Amino acid sequence: MLKILxxxxxxxxxxxxxxxxxxxxxxxxxxxxxxxxxDIASAAGTRADIIISGKNFESQFQRYDLPMDLIFLDRxxxxxxxxxxxxxxxxxxxxx
Amino acid sequence: MKEIYFTxxxxxxxxxxxxxxxxxxxxxxxLKKNGLVNEHYAQEVVNNVKEYGPYIVLAPGIAIPHTRPExxxxxxxxxxxTLKRPVYFNDTSAPVKVLISFSATDSEKHLNIIKIxxxxxEKGLIDQxxxxxxxxxxxxxxRGEQP
Numbered sequence: 001m002l003k004i005l006x007x008x009x010x011x012x013x014x015x016x017x018x019x020x021x022x023x024x025x026x027x028x029x030x031x032x033x034x035x036x037x038x039d040i041a042s043a044a045g046t047r048a049d050i051i052i053s054g055k056n057f058e059s060q061f062q063r064y065d066l067p068m069d070l071i072f073l074d075r076x077x078x079x080x081x082x083x084x085x086x087x088x089x090x091x092x093x094x095x096x
Numbered sequence: 097m098k099e100i101y102f103t104x105x106x107x108x109x110x111x112x113x114x115x116x117x118x119x120x121x122x123x124x125x126x127l128k129k130n131g132l133v134n135e136h137y138a139q140e141v142v143n144n145v146k147e148y149g150p151y152i153v154l155a156p157g158i159a160i161p162h163t164r165p166e167x168x169x170x171x172x173x174x175x176x177x178t179l180k181r182p183v184y185f186n187d188t189s190a191p192v193k194v195l196i197s198f199s200a201t202d203s204e205k206h207l208n209i210i211k212i213x214x215x216x217x218e219k220g221l222i223d224q225x226x227x228x229x230x231x232x233x234x235x236x237x238x239r240g241e242q243p
Binding site: 008009010011012013014016017020021037038039040054056057060075076077078079 | 144145147148149150151152154155156160162163164165198200203206207210211213214217218
């Protein structure tokens with residue numbers, strides 16, 4: 001199954017909250033995925049197809065040079081923004 | 097789920113804070129007062145924000161100060177403060193008026209706290225909360241939003 005990892009600084013609050021919004025977007029568009037949240041320090045070593053994180057982490061992720069799709073959000077719990085940025089990635093992956 | 101109720105012990109209205117660091121300290125002070133975190137927690141939150149940027153600003157108007165369990169969390173719980181004057185975090189444009197601090201002991205047990213925070217944000221209650229002056233009004237506003 002498609003694995004989506006939501007990442008923030010501590011891996012407990014913002015990422016967990018964002019995960020809930022992502023879950024509800026996925027439900028709306030009828031896509032099943034395995035979701036989890038983590039902190040940025042352990043994110044690089046985690047297997048995932050898509051990583052979703054805040055804009056403020058973009059430069060740190062670029063340093064890691066990761067193979068998966070990366071999505072950066074201005075607003076972590078904004079379902080409109082999540083859907084806008086997630087749908088094209090899901091389509092490209094054939095999940096939608 | 098007693099940890100998600102707002103009481104006189106974990107809420108303060110119209111708190112004066114000179115900047116974002118001061119606001120974090122005053123918000124986390126309520127967690128410390130209630131024995132949920134130790135004396136290092138607030139500084140760890142500030143350090144994390146300095147290292148990673150303002151990831152605790154969840155949406156315009158609201159910050160959720162928190163850090164890893166090993167940085168001084170003792171029990172799961174939360175606090176809420178509203179600010180007399182909003183503060184700005186680094187490069188975020190939106191001023192923060194409400195801070196909901198929480199402590200977590202693992203990656204799951206504080207699920208209900210996150211649920212209530214997400215509902216507050218998704219229902220657009222931040223502005224209303226920032227103008228509230230009484231615990232009764234706060235709980236009245238949030239009551240419908242309990243998970």
